[in-house]
Amino acid sequence: MAAGFSFNVAATDGAARTGAIKTTRGEIRTPxxxxxxxxxxxxxxxxxxxxxTGADILLGNTYHLMLRPTAERIAALGGLHRFMNxxxxxxxxxxxxxxxxxxxxxKLTEEGVRFSSHLDGSxxxxxxxxxxxxxxxxxxxxxxxxxxxxxxxxxEAEVAKSMRLSMRWAQRSRDAFGDRPGxxxxxxxxGGVTKDLREESAVALTGIGFDGYAVGGxxxxxxxxxxxxxxxxxPGFLPADKPxxxxxxxxxxxxVGAVERGIDMMDCVLPSRSGRTGQAWTxxxxxxxxxxxHKDDPRPLEEGCTCPACTGYSRAYLHHVVRSDEIIGSMLLxxxxxxxxxxLMQGLRDAIGAGRLAGFVSAFHALRAEGDIAPA
Numbered sequence: 001m002a003a004g005f006s007f008n009v010a011a012t013d014g015a016a017r018t019g020a021i022k023t024t025r026g027e028i029r030t031p032x033x034x035x036x037x038x039x040x041x042x043x044x045x046x047x048x049x050x051x052x053t054g055a056d057i058l059l060g061n062t063y064h065l066m067l068r069p070t071a072e073r074i075a076a077l078g079g080l081h082r083f084m085n086x087x088x089x090x091x092x093x094x095x096x097x098x099x100x101x102x103x104x105x106x107k108l109t110e111e112g113v114r115f116s117s118h119l120d121g122s123x124x125x126x127x128x129x130x131x132x133x134x135x136x137x138x139x140x141x142x143x144x145x146x147x148x149x150x151x152x153x154x155x156e157a158e159v160a161k162s163m164r165l166s167m168r169w170a171q172r173s174r175d176a177f178g179d180r181p182g183x184x185x186x187x188x189x190x191g192g193v194t195k196d197l198r199e200e201s202a203v204a205l206t207g208i209g210f211d212g213y214a215v216g217g218x219x220x221x222x223x224x225x226x227x228x229x230x231x232x233x234x235p236g237f238l239p240a241d242k243p244x245x246x247x248x249x250x251x252x253x254x255x256v257g258a259v260e261r262g263i264d265m266m267d268c269v270l271p272s273r274s275g276r277t278g279q280a281w282t283x284x285x286x287x288x289x290x291x292x293x294h295k296d297d298p299r300p301l302e303e304g305c306t307c308p309a310c311t312g313y314s315r316a317y318l319h320h321v322v323r324s325d326e327i328i329g330s331m332l333l334x335x336x337x338x339x340x341x342x343x344l345m346q347g348l349r350d351a352i353g354a355g356r357l358a359g360f361v362s363a364f365h366a367l368r369a370e371g372d373i374a375p376a
Contacts, residue, residue, distance in 0.1 A: 002211050004182035005141075007243045007264075011353045015235070015262040018352040021212075021243055023141050024182040025081070026088045028056040030243065031259045031352075033345045034091060034267040035338055039064050040074075040084040043272050044330040045338070047086045053307070053335065054342030057089040057141075059267045062134050063098035066124070067117050071137035079139035091142035091267075094131045094173075094188075096166075097216075097248070100149045108148065110165070128172035140183065144214065145173035147188045152222045159192035159217075166190045167204040174208050184211035186245060192217055193226050195233060202237035212243040215263070219248045228257050235262035252281060252344055256364055259348050260357065271341050275334030278322040280309075282340060283367045289333065294319035297375050307339035308332060 001007070007030075009019040021028040035042045035050055038061040042050050050058065060080055065071060074083050081087055099106055099113045106115040112127030131146040147166040150159055170187050177185045187210035191197030205213060215234050218227045227249075235244050245265035246258050255266055271281060278290040282302045289301075297315035305311075309318065309332035321329035344364075351360035 001242075002181065002184045005184040005211055007212070007241065009240075011355070013352045013355050013357040014260065016259050016348075016352050016357050017262065017264065018349045019264075021089075021264075023089045023184070025090075025141055026056065028089055028265075029345075029349060030264040031255075031345060031348055032056060032265050033255065033341050034059045034265065035272065035341075036061075036267055036269045037084065037086075037090075038269070039068070040080060042334075042338075044276060044327075044334040045272070047084060049335060050086075050338065051088070053338040054346060055338065057091060058086055060084075060090055060092045060138065060140065061095070061098065062092050062131060062138075062144075063095035063126075065092075065138060066095065066126075066134050067119055067122075071134040075137040075139070079137075081139060089141040090139075092135050092138055092140040092144065093247070094135070094144040094146040095126050096131075096147045096188075097149045099126055100151065110168075112146070112169075113148075128169045129176040132173055132176040136180070136183075142184045142186060142212070143177060144186050145170045145177075145188055145210070147190060147216060149190070149217050149220065150192070152192060152217075152220050154192065156192070156194055156197070159190075159194060160197055163190040163192075163197055163201050163217075167201060170205060170210075171208050174210070186210055186212040186214050186243075188214040188216040188247070189234065189238065190217045193222055193230055195230075198230065198234050199237050202234070206239060210242070212245060212265075213238045214245040214247050216247050218246065219250055219254070224254060224257070227254070228261065231258055231261040231263065252341070253365075253368070255341075255344065256348065256361055259352075260361065271337035272334050275332075275337045276330045278329065278333065279337075280318075280333050280340075281337050282372065283364075284370055284372045285368045287372050289315070289318045289322045289329075291319075293374060299375060301336060302340070305336065305339065305343075307336045309336040 004024040128146040135143040150162040187205035243264045246263045280287040294315040300310040
């Protein structure tokens, strides 16, 4: 494992585990949810506000940062941590998922991906070597190897071809990353929803050797049932002494189900994106503050929540600023959502540590089944 980077499991409960990832920039409590700061900012939030929600680590985006303001400019200005005023760990994805989503704007070869910028149409080439260079310039604490993530549904042959290309790219990423004390490199398992392909990918990755391993290629259209069926076995193919990261997940029930199956890290844009569209996540499920039923409601968004949206404002006020498209609506709901997600992660960590995860999960689902309660 890279110098200055370590992972320990403090307790287990079934397949679930809790522990900590230690980096030179601080400790990451696991299981961990990483808010997404795509373009060097978690939208509608100050960095210190994100930290106040309980976040130990943020995710940045290689694809978006390489286009604007460019990795070279960020490096010249002291690196991503200084640039965005976040002094704790940062994980950057490799850009593979974003390039996949460009569809006809990209051309895939063995070398890498040639694509046109969605911003201005300029031409770029992203390879494993260039992805490692960009993430080095950014100064990421956790670097993701460059992979190809096929959209599902796809044929097994298509998934197999893509996975084997990603494994060749994983070796090239490892070679290009080199020896960087204080910085970790994670490999990414692919293979769609086919068990044999997932196992083949895991064997290839562990043969190369990484500081942590991601389960990629899920939450891309296969549905929760299929995702969970993969997570029933995929984490077990990966080394137990390394962190396991499920990329791009997800909704609260996705997170709980993933943790039950042995996942240590997750990220998703959902809590911040929902906050900008008037949607709040609570223990009783999702609440749409645009709905007229909130316009005269003096209650807080969620009883017992200690975030600023719940301690300082009523549902009626939140409804008003959301319907009026006031910026404070996005700020308050994003803060609440991130606070809820981090509270959920702390609850999971505590439950695993106490050996009572089953009871926690049962109570989690029972509250969600009740749903948001209308005022009397």
